[in-house]
Amino acid sequence: MQKILFANIGWMKRYRGHSNSDRIKGGGSYNPDDKHEAFNFQDADGHCYGYVQPTKWSEIKIERIDSSCLKSDDYLDDVIVVWTATNPIEGGTYIVGWYKHARVYRTFQHDTKLKERNGYDYNIEALSSDCTLLMEKERTMQVPRATNALKKGFMGQSNIWYADSANEKVANFRLSVIHYIDNYVKPERRKTKPNIDVDAKVAVEKAAVSAVTSYYKGLGYKIHSVESENKGWDLEAYKGKAILRIEVKGLAGSQISVRLSKNEYSKMKETDNGCYRLCVVTEALKSPEIWTFANDNGIWVCEEDNDIELSFDEQIAAIAYVEK
Structure with a gap:
């Protein structure tokens, strides 16, 4: 079975660092300038280093992602990490991007050499070529939240969701997300070229x-x-x-x-x-x-x-x- 993890973070356009026009929204009560997930899609020497905050600064239980993983293991490879965030205007939790073939660490990693991340911690990494960030207009796939008994097993208040419930609805949603990711095609980029002779009428x-x-x-x-x-x-x-x-x-x-x-x-x-x-x-x-x-x-x-x-x-x- 495909290994998958859902990680909930604050909402941004690019996740390439803090800027006046791309301020992180949501993702907890900490100062926006201190939220490490702001760099989750910043290319750092061919890699992306992602940050998600587990409940009460605990660890990511990688044995829940893959039952064959030992509690003594420090990390787990080849995981699809689905990044989600709350739409600050419309509300609701949506998929904003994903890492394929990611390495998920049990605890936070720290590398002061990663200047692209301001030296911030991370607990997930992947090749940048395996990382996809959706444009805001593409973020249309909503993630159900466990707001009542009918949605038991879905994402709760924790930023980490393992989607490992035996609930049939959860299993079906998990499969639909994997199918969506496997079949995603990036919208064609408009090809343009300079034309300095344009006269605006x-x-x-x-x-x-x-x-x-x-x-x-x-x-x-x-x-x-x-x-x-x-x-x-x-x-x-x-x-x-x-x-x-x-x-x-x-x-x-x-x-x-x-x-x-x-x-x-x-x-x-x-x-x-x-x-x-x-x-x-x-x-x-x-x-x-x-x-x-x-x-x-x-x-x-x-x-x-x-x-x-x-x-x-x-x-x-x-x-x-x-x-x-």
Whole structure:
């Protein structure tokens, strides 16, 4: 039987370290900057080192993952580790990613040489090529919680769930997760190339602003246009205490390459830019598609595809584009 472990952590977009635009949500009452799982999908010399906090700082009972494992064993290999987290907006626990062929340690490991993890502890590791992090929009598979007798055997309050109950519903869910992971196909990444000759026409820009406005309204934001105020962004989006400053760029085609004015570029580079978003709308007049870029430790990463990052050709202002 396939060895599997469910590990519940806080919610992030990338799990590649703390940043103004990717703050961990949930995962306990500790200071967000001290939550070790923030680095769970950070590539460190070809490996990912994962952290999950067992109940009361106890150990992971690896003999529950594989009954042939001895209590004296320090680790167990070839485990599927399924990372879960609570959606901070909609609620509910969802699968956010997984490690295949992982090594699960009974106790915490500490390696000060792992600068990519700030020297934080870990208790799970795998080759980065065996690690898959789902985009937020892909996190649709919910994990039942043991909230009543009908869900007995499912994930409880502990961050560790062994899914080893004899309950038929648990066994079926376990199989469905393994099938989902085995058959997962990463969404095709849009291939783009620089095109520094893009001239944003008025019609395209209006369509782009309209598309972005509708998108954020759909997310529950109130939108205020500041296009005429020369602030360095076009829209301000409000939801509760949250505020986003959104610069909108519209394109007639599908190649992501936009010109930024000196003012816009300076606002992007400010140190306090966690709430700044650059929204590029491709094919704005036909079938608008929004690509939202946020600052993540100095790298402008696409919120719709974390593998897409902006590059900049700094001139009098700047040209932002996505490399092939």
